[in-house]
Amino acid sequence: MMIREQIEAKLSAAFKPVVLEVVDESYRHNVPAGSESHFKVVLVSDCFAGERFLNRHRMIYSTLADELASTVHALALHTYTIKEWEGLQDTVFASPACRGAGSIA
Incomplete structure (x- = not known):
C-alpha cells in the first residue's frame, strides 16, 4: 500500500470526514523520484x-x-469543520514553493 493510501485510510477511520484530500507533493521538493515524503491534507x-x-x-x-x-x-494540514468549510466555499490555499528546490546532491 502506498503511503498516501495509508494516510487516507487512517484519517478516514479516525475522523469520518466529509471531505478528505491527501495530495502527494513530494515531486515539488528536492527528493528522489518516486519519494512519498511531502503531503498536503485537507x-x-x-x-x-x-x-x-x-x-486538530x-x-x-x-x-x-x-x-x-x-x-x-x-x-501541510488544512483542517475544518463543515461550517468552516462552507464559509470557504470549498477552497484551499495553494502550497508554497519549496525553499530547498534544486538538484539532488
Missing part, C-alpha cells in the same frame, strides 16, 4: 467542532505517528 470533519487548529493538528499527528516517525517528512 480534512473536513465535525470531529473538529470546538477544537482549536493546534489541537495534534489529533492528526497522533493518528499518523508511525508515518511521521518513518517516511513522511512534511505534512
